[in-house]
Amino acid sequence: MVTIREIAQKTGYSTSTISRVLNHHPYVSAEKKAKILQVMADLDYRPNQLAQNLSRGASHNIGVIIPYANNPFFEKMTNGIMARAFEFGYKVTLLPTNYNKQVELTYLEEFSAKAYDGLIITSKSNPLKTILTYEKYGPLIFCEYVPEPKIPCAYLDRAAALTQAFRYFRDHHCQQIGITVGRNEQISPSTELTLKIAQQELPDFKIANVRRNCTTEQDGQQAAQYFQQQPQIDGILTNGDEIAAGIIAGYHHQKRPLIVSQDNLLIGKFLHFSSIDQHPERCGQQAFDLFKQGRQDKIMIPHEFIERG
Amino acid sequence: MVTIREIAQKTGYSTSTISRVLNHHPYVSAEKKAKILQVMADLDYRPNQLAQNLSRGASHNIGVIIPYANNPFFEKMTNGIMARAFEFGYKVTLLPTNYNKQVELTYLEEFSAKAYDGLIITSKSNPLKTILTYEKYGPLIFCEYVPEPKIPCAYLDRAAALTQAFRYFRDHHCQQIGITVGRNEQISPSTELTLKIAQQELPDFKIANVRRNCTTEQDGQQAAQYFQQQPQIDGILTNGDEIAAGIIAGYHHQKRPLIVSQDNLLIGKFLHFSSIDQHPERCGQQAFDLFKQGRQDKIMIPHEFIERG
DNA sequence: GCTTGCTCTGGGATGCGTTTCATACTTTAT
DNA sequence: ATAAAGTATGAAACGCATCCCAGAGCAAGC
Numbered sequence: 001m002v003t004i005r006e007i008a009q010k011t012g013y014s015t016s017t018i019s020r021v022l023n024h025h026p027y028v029s030a031e032k033k034a035k036i037l038q039v040m041a042d043l044d045y046r047p048n049q050l051a052q053n054l055s056r057g058a059s060h061n062i063g064v065i066i067p068y069a070n071n072p073f074f075e076k077m078t079n080g081i082m083a084r085a086f087e088f089g090y091k092v093t094l095l096p097t098n099y100n101k102q103v104e105l106t107y108l109e110e111f112s113a114k115a116y117d118g119l120i121i122t123s124k125s126n127p128l129k130t131i132l133t134y135e136k137y138g139p140l141i142f143c144e145y146v147p148e149p150k151i152p153c154a155y156l157d158r159a160a161a162l163t164q165a166f167r168y169f170r171d172h173h174c175q176q177i178g179i180t181v182g183r184n185e186q187i188s189p190s191t192e193l194t195l196k197i198a199q200q201e202l203p204d205f206k207i208a209n210v211r212r213n214c215t216t217e218q219d220g221q222q223a224a225q226y227f228q229q230q231p232q233i234d235g236i237l238t239n240g241d242e243i244a245a246g247i248i249a250g251y252h253h254q255k256r257p258l259i260v261s262q263d264n265l266l267i268g269k270f271l272h273f274s275s276i277d278q279h280p281e282r283c284g285q286q287a288f289d290l291f292k293q294g295r296q297d298k299i300m301i302p303h304e305f306i307e308r309g
Numbered sequence: 310m311v312t313i314r315e316i317a318q319k320t321g322y323s324t325s326t327i328s329r330v331l332n333h334h335p336y337v338s339a340e341k342k343a344k345i346l347q348v349m350a351d352l353d354y355r356p357n358q359l360a361q362n363l364s365r366g367a368s369h370n371i372g373v374i375i376p377y378a379n380n381p382f383f384e385k386m387t388n389g390i391m392a393r394a395f396e397f398g399y400k401v402t403l404l405p406t407n408y409n410k411q412v413e414l415t416y417l418e419e420f421s422a423k424a425y426d427g428l429i430i431t432s433k434s435n436p437l438k439t440i441l442t443y444e445k446y447g448p449l450i451f452c453e454y455v456p457e458p459k460i461p462c463a464y465l466d467r468a469a470a471l472t473q474a475f476r477y478f479r480d481h482h483c484q485q486i487g488i489t490v491g492r493n494e495q496i497s498p499s500t501e502l503t504l505k506i507a508q509q510e511l512p513d514f515k516i517a518n519v520r521r522n523c524t525t526e527q528d529g530q531q532a533a534q535y536f537q538q539q540p541q542i543d544g545i546l547t548n549g550d551e552i553a554a555g556i557i558a559g560y561h562h563q564k565r566p567l568i569v570s571q572d573n574l575l576i577g578k579f580l581h582f583s584s585i586d587q588h589p590e591r592c593g594q595q596a597f598d599l600f601k602q603g604r605q606d607k608i609m610i611p612h613e614f615i616e617r618g
Numbered sequence: 619g620c621t622t623g624c625t626c627t628g629g630g631a632t633g634c635g636t637t638t639c640a641t642a643c644t645t646t647a648t
Numbered sequence: 649a650t651a652a653a654g655t656a657t658g659a660a661a662c663g664c665a666t667c668c669c670a671g672a673g674c675a676a677g678c
Binding site: 046047048049050051053054057059061069070075076078079082083086091092093094096109110112113114115217242245248249266267269270271 | 355356357358359360362363366368370378379384385387388391392395400401402403405418419421422423424526551554557558575576578579580
């Protein structure tokens, strides 16, 4: 590997001067600059990024904690982050946790070891308090609302979105509403919020109408089986378009309930169900901007209700 | 930041010994090891990864060149890579090119500057020859077939898949076949192959039946408009499920042609069109394994034909 | 008793840019 | 003419962990 010292030797100048050329510092005579660039080209020199990273104490690399890599919602979110990161020359490392606390801690440890210049957390597995102990190592940005002041976050107005969904059912005179939610283990903040709003908005909310642990189309089909046992269910809020599709498949040719989903993928258009688009890609973009600009704001991303069917 | 030197100072041992503990080298007395670990814990020490990277000359980070981040095919592929990378403690950096040669060169330059321990190229923008000049800087692994010996690649048997698709049309007595393909600018190897196989397999292949530059559902709809002007077209091969969906939407309530698509997403199941699943996620996994094991093999991933409708 | 071979430890070089500080030469301002 | 400000350059320290090499202590083998 050609090093800066070799360039110094061949040109007869010091490493400082070479470094100055490399970093476009002023105060290098045009003549020397030209010669140095020439020698660099001749020797096919490229600065070792690992050395630069150490020297600068930064790597231009940000980590993005996500639960699953193959989930449309988080894919959209990471696409938003990546689009912005690309513009500013940052590298993005995706860090999937599968909602495993230990795995998430590993990533946080890497962060504290300077592996990432910043960490965007799209969905957390450990308690907020635990995660915030890592704030001293660098900027943490959340993609969900965190009450702590001074902690930047770009968040979806889930409460408003859910409220609108439930009112939509009410306005369409639905009797009872089935609800599917994701991971079961520890009740997630997202699930918690869903149930809270449901209780507020639905006159006779029944916990029995909540189907947990739904993440795939299969789960949706099974949920449909379950919901069909209670024929008074004529409205279903799902936690994703794939689940919604599964439900429709599960209802087969029965008259199916009114469905509101939450991803707004293409399939919703074809299967004619309504969907809440929370614009996760915008959320990701904003999160990156918060990082880049070092702001500590809290930014709300408005949702969009796509009515269909 | 606590450094290894501080630990050395506090414990009274040398940095060598601290480093040995850090790296689980043998030949450290149990007593010293215990004390060192104790002091490390007390001072909340964590080894600086940037320093480790420089020192080791590697970063446990691999780059993955993809054309688009938001494309189901490449998302599956990167998911395969990430799944394996995760197992082995590698970080994955996604490098989207949008098929921009210059952007791809930037990534290759970063690679030559040691930013990545290896580079997986899922789809290339520059000529193979250009890319291979970077092979001297570290392992390059391709996710498409490259004829060069000693260059590892995990590739999809696209020729076989396409052949099967065209024979499927023939077996169903299709008169004429419409074809949609992706990027137009430079004819891509993928498009080239599609046309080549079409010529081989279709008795009266017409170049006019090829619709270029299709990447979105919208494009599919427009393609449908176009194909409808030639009513003898009763079979369509699309380059993705979203395009297939668009075509179905575009044909509206007309009797639609037989459709074979190439992603096997959920939507194909609901819109009842056939799809070739090329298992890009397996391809990604294999590509990572090739990198990890330093093998130079060429691995073919068999496709699967999902017949529907 | 002496060689051979482990086990254990530290000094110091190494990886490779970046940056501070000191120095010296020019200009410009007064 | 002289202080002040700007331009140009190099020596050397710095960032932080890794690792080669030398050397010491100690046990087994002949």
